[in-house]
Amino acid sequence: MNSIYTIGEVLVEMMAANIGQGFTHPGVWHGPYPSGAPAIFIDQVSKLGVRGGIISCVGDDGFGRLNVDRLARDGVDTRGIRMLTQENTGSAFVAYQSGGERDFIFNIKHSACGHISPEQVAEMLPATCRHLHIMGSSLFSFQMVDAVKKAAEQVKAAGGTLSFDPNIRKEMLDIPEMRDALHFMLELTDCYLPSASEVVLLSPASDAQGAIDWFLQNGIREVVVKRGREGASYFSAEQTLHVPGYPVIEVDPTGAGDCFGGAFIACRQRGFSISQALRYANVCGALAVTRQGPMEGTSTLAQIEAFLQRQTPVSDNHSIQERQ
Secondary structure (H helix, E strand, O other): OOEEEEEOOOEEEEEEOOOOOOOOOOOOEEEEEEEOHHHHHHHHHHHOOOOEEEEEEEEOOHHHHHHHHHHHHOOOEOOOEEEEOOOOOEEEEEEEOOOOOEEEEEEOOOOHHHHOOHHHHHHHOOOOEEEEEEEHHHOOOHHHHHHHHHHHHHHHHOOOEEEEEOOOOHHHHHOHHHHHHHHHHHHHOOEEOOEHHHOOOOOOOOOHHHHHHHHHHOOOOEEEEEOHHHOEEEEOOOEEEEEOOOOOOOOOOOOHHHHHHHHHHHHHHOOOOHHHHHHHHHHHHHHHOOOOOOOOOOOOHHHHHHHHHHOOOOOOOOOEEEOO
């Protein structure tokens, strides 16, 4: 099996203990937890038995070792992570509002992650990488954009494929260079993985179906829309497929979309059908929200299959229809 790689932020996450707890007053925080959207994605890939690796930087500190040790334990190739003695590992603090919204304070750009470079990509991206996954959240600086572009071009030149999860903080769209970088990634993308709220963001369309049609007409082969507890939808030139989600008690939503993406790409790499890959990815997303900590809910094949034996989806109805 060829390997799946990703590139981007590896950080620790501290989570508010109580709903409504903000950043302006002392409070109890849980953590540190291993985190970073690309790190969660590749951890899920490796937990499903597919060779996966990541290119990143962490500080030569306890937070950095926490992440590297966790990823390595779960089977991730961590040789592409540099430990920098003069920099600190990135961090994120997350607070929860009563309506389900989350507020974040990130230290990524000015942490060790901000030192990922095109030269590191050229040196550490292996020839066995035939699929690259990119997160929009990783396009946080011009140097990082250059590194991601280098990785994407290197993989595509070798005949590989690319998946792209926009995972966008909306303020990024107000920076012309960042918007250009996102569209550059779209031009190289084979499989696009937006959430339902992100579908129209990088298209000229005003509605979701119009955006999906535009993506498929402009070089993207597959669009997979993540719908949370409602499941997921798959679109290609040949078919549309809707697969329902699974009801669970949510503890922490952070990382669920990254687990979904890792599971879908890994299952496709293993040769699963699209419908089975979507079903397994929906289970991974569901299991992820039942654990506190963004990487604590990544799942193995055995855990997915055990879940499927005792759970039924929100709806048993899903449809495949041929697109004309």
